[in-house]
Amino acid sequence: MLTRILQSATQNCGLRAGQVVLVGVSGGPDSLCLLDALFRLGFRTIAAYFNHQLRPEAEAEQDQVERFAAGLQIPFIGGSEDVARLASDQGKTIEEAAREMRYAFLFESARAYCADAVAVGHNADDQVETVLMHLLRGSGLAGLRGMGYRTLTQWDDRIPLVRPLLGVWRDEIMGYCAETGLQPLLDSSNLERAYLRNRIRLDLVPALEGMATGARQRIWNFSQLAADDLQLMDAVEDAAWRSCVVEQVPGAIRFALDALRGQPDALQRRVLRRAAVKLRPSGDGLSLKQTLRAVEFLQRGATGRKIELGNRLILRKNSHGLLLEDPAIPQDAGRFPCMLAADPLTVALHEPVALGEGWILSAEECDPPAEKVWRQARNGFQFETWLDAGALTGPLHIRHPHRGDRVQPLGMPEGSQKLSDFWINHKIPAHARKLWPLVVCGDEIVWVPGFAPGHRVRIQPTTARSIHLVVRREN
Numbered sequence: 205m206l207t208r209i210l211q212s213a214t215q216n217c218g219l220r221a222g223q224v225v226l227v228g229v230s231g232g233p234d235s236l237c238l239l240d241a242l243f244r245l246g247f248r249t250i251a252a253y254f255n256h257q258l259r260p261e262a263e264a265e266q267d268q269v270e271r272f273a274a275g276l277q278i279p280f281i282g283g284s285e286d287v288a289r290l291a292s293d294q295g296k297t298i299e300e301a302a303r304e305m306r307y308a309f310l311f312e313s314a315r316a317y318c319a320d321a322v323a324v325g326h327n328a329d330d331q332v333e334t335v336l337m338h339l340l341r342g343s344g345l346a347g348l349r350g351m352g353y354r355t356l357t358q359w360d361d362r363i364p365l366v367r368p369l370l371g372v373w374r375d376e377i378m379g380y381c382a383e384t385g386l387q388p389l390l391d392s393s394n395l396e397r398a399y400l401r402n403r404i405r406l407d408l409v410p411a412l413e414g415m416a417t418g419a420r421q422r423i424w425n426f427s428q429l430a431a432d433d434l435q436l437m438d439a440v441e442d443a444a445w446r447s448c449v450v451e452q453v454p455g456a457i458r459f460a461l462d463a464l465r466g467q468p469d470a471l472q473r474r475v476l477r478r479a480a481v482k483l484r485p486s487g488d489g490l491s492l493k494q495t496l497r498a499v500e501f502l503q504r505g506a507t508g509r510k511i512e513l514g515n516r517l518i519l520r521k522n523s524h525g526l527l528l529e530d531p532a533i534p535q536d537a538g539r540f541p542c543m544l545a546a547d548p549l550t551v552a553l554h555e556p557v558a559l560g561e562g563w564i565l566s567a568e569e570c571d572p573p574a575e576k577v578w579r580q581a582r583n584g585f586q587f588e589t590w591l592d593a594g595a596l597t598g599p600l601h602i603r604h605p606h607r608g609d610r611v612q613p614l615g616m617p618e619g620s621q622k623l624s625d626f627w628i629n630h631k632i633p634a635h636a637r638k639l640w641p642l643v644v645c646g647d648e649i650v651w652v653p654g655f656a657p658g659h660r661v662r663i664q665p666t667t668a669r670s671i672h673l674v675v676r677r678e679n
Contacts, residue, residue, distance in 0.1 A: 205380050209241045209368055216353035217366035219247065223320040225366075226250045226281075228310050229273075231265045233388035234325030236272070237377045238369055240386060242323065243276050251276075252313050254306045255284040258298070258393075265389050279317065283309040283546075295516070295532065299399070304485075308546035311359035316550060319363065326351055326367045329374040332423045333404045340400070342491030344477055349431035358485045359545070360558070373420075437474070444471045445478060454542065454561045456529040457482065464502060464526060472499050476519075479528045484515040502526060540632070541587075541653045541675050543641035547603035551643065551673075557602060559641055562678040565602060565653070569593060572663050572670040587676060589651055593669040595661045600650070600671070602641050609642075611649045614656035623649070630655065643673060 213219045225242055229235040229251045243249045251273035255262045266282050273280035291301035310322050331350045338347030354364050369377065381388055397403050412419040444467050451458040457479045464472060476498045480490045490498065494514045501511050501519055510520040513528075520527045543549075544560025551557060556566040573590055609623035627637050643651040650658045653675040657663075663670055 205372075205376065206241055206244060208372065209238075210245050212353065212371055213242065213245070213247070213366070213368040216370070217321070217323075217368050218354050218364070219321060219366060219368075221246050222248060224248045224250065224318060226252055226310060226314040226317060226319040226322050228306070228322065228324045229253055229269050230325075230391065231269045231272075231389035232325070232391055233377050233381050233386075234327055234330075234369060234374070236325075236386050236388045237380050238323060238325040239272075240276075240384060241380070242368070243278065249276070250279045250281065250313070250317055250319060252281045252283070252310055254309045255282070256287040256302050256306070257284060258287055258302070259391075261392075268389060281313045281317075283313070285309070285546075305546065307357065307359050307365075308544075311357070311363060312546045312549065314363050315360065321364050321366045323366045323368060325369055327369045327372050327374055327377060328424050329405070329409075329420070331370055331427055332409060332420050333401055335423055335427050336404050336408060337401055340404075342493060343489060344473065344492065344495065345430065345434060345437070346474075346477070347489070348427060349434055350427040352431065371424075441471060441474045441478065444475055448475055449479075450525060452482070455483065455532070456527055458524065459526040459528075461502075461521070461525045469499065472502060476502070476528070480513070480515060480517060483517060483528065483530055490514060540636040541641055541677070542636070542639040543602065543604060544639065548601040548644075549603070551600035551602060553671075559602070559675075563641070563675065564678060565641065565643075565673065565675050567600065567674075568672050570670055570672050572667045573672075575665070586655055587653065588672070588674040589657045590663045590670040590672050591650055591657055591661045592663055592667045593671050594667065596645050596650070596671070598646050601644050603644055605637060605640060605642060609649060611652060612659045614659050614662055616659050623652075626652070641675070 214221075219225065225247045227235065227239045227242060227249055229239050230253070239249060239251055251269060253266045253269045255266055270280045270282065285305045287302045287305055288298060290296075290305060291298050294301065296304075313319075314322050334350040335348055338350070341347075351367060351370060353368075353370050354366050356362075357365050380386075393399075394402060395406070397406065409420060416422075448459050448464040448467065449457060450460050459475075459479075464475065467475065473495050477490050477495055491514060497511065498513060498519050501509075501521070505511070505521050507521050507523060510518050512518055516530065516532065518529050518531050520529060541563050542559065542561050543563070545558065549557050549559070551565065551567050554566075554568055556564045558564055605623055610620040611623050611626050612620045613626065632640075641653055642649050643653065645661070648658065648660070650661045651673060653673075
């Protein structure tokens with residue numbers, strides 16, 4: 205078993221012995237087996253547990269995972285979010301919000317520990333269930349390849365997500381746990397038939413095996429063949445994407461209408477499905493019916509009209525081209541800095557921090573700028589600033605706004621004002637505020653990107669060293 209996992213980790217996942225691998229551990233048999241196996245195989249493992257606050261037993265599970273990590277003498281990281289509240293606030297399903305927050309936590313932790321990869325315990329049975337779920341929901345060919353051994357995700361464009369157990373069956377994993385004395389936890393939610401995946405696992409797969417012995421293996425084999433063939437199709441799709449996409453902004457993708465119309469029907473469908481996945485990375489994409497409806501609108505819809513697609517997306521045709529958009533995100537959102545990553549993020553000198561949606565914050569220590577620079581009039585948004593390094597009492601972090609936040613704007617030598625009043629004074633729309641990144645030192649907001657620095661940490665004639673901060677958005 206260990207030999208197979210090592211082969212999968214090195215050949216399929218591209219890992220090398222001795223690399224740092226952060227393992228998402230729930231305490232169940234899959235993730236426990238993965239953590240134990242990678243540790244035994246010589247990888248430098250880190251255990252990470254995320255509490256979704258959906259089940260009362262989660263805190264006890266976290267304690268057990270932490271004790272297991274301590275027994276292996278490896279680092280442990282715990283995270284927690286009220287997923288139900290976030291799902292309600294953002295208009296998402298519990299499953300969508302849980303997945304997004306879990307992976308955001310895993311990749312933020314991976315960056316903090318300089319991990320080479322994030323590993324999760326998806327196994328061969330999970331792959332079969334994923335393929336069947338995509339098929340039942342009407343996905344295109346891309347859905348039939350299921351999950352990949354190694355992929356780059358929206359949460360980080362450098363650290364890969366790897367699945368070393370993707371070719372290992374669940375009963376083999378249970379055998380490994382029994383043989384090595386592991387005591388996995390069992391998640392009671394896996395038995396609830398309210399979720400489609402659970403119904404597939406508990407009802408559909410056993411029924412298929414009863415009708416045709418070996419059905420699981422054949423479905424798994426099919427997913428691998430589909431993945432191989434789709435590599436060639438992906439290259440063709442990439443070229444079509446580059447020739448058709450005019451603009452990508454938060455919540456919207458704009459196409460050159462004539463360029464997209466000029467593609468073969470199959471490529472039109474693939475490009476539109478790809479756009480939907482980019483706007484809804486945690487959703488199910490477009491079904492076949494929705495995709496065909498989108499292509500029909502592309503080819504024959506009148507300028508100035510729009511249609512509603514699945515996943516709360518709208519396809520609109522206007523004089524500027526074809527626009528696939530999320531109506532919940534206003535089209536001026538791209539001009540405001542935003543932070544989609546889980547907070548807090550650590551600001552490291554000379555090491556840019558990815559905030560999400562192409563926004564990046566970088567910092568460097570330097571001599572103070574000339575007085576005419578830091579005294580210059582502030583017109584419009586200010587996407588760079590200098591802080592007095594000597595006035596900082598600790599490391600800098602980036603986080604989202606919190607209820608009750610206060611700020612001491614430049615020019616206010618005494619006291620502070622509510623951040624909510626600060627937004628209103630600067631006419632910042634409500635939709636942009638909750639994702640606005642704030643640079644903090646301890647509990648103090650030292651910079652609201654887009655504006656002048658906080659009064660206490662401003663550059664002064666006596667400043668000896670400064671921290672230069674820049675927020676920019678990559679095109």
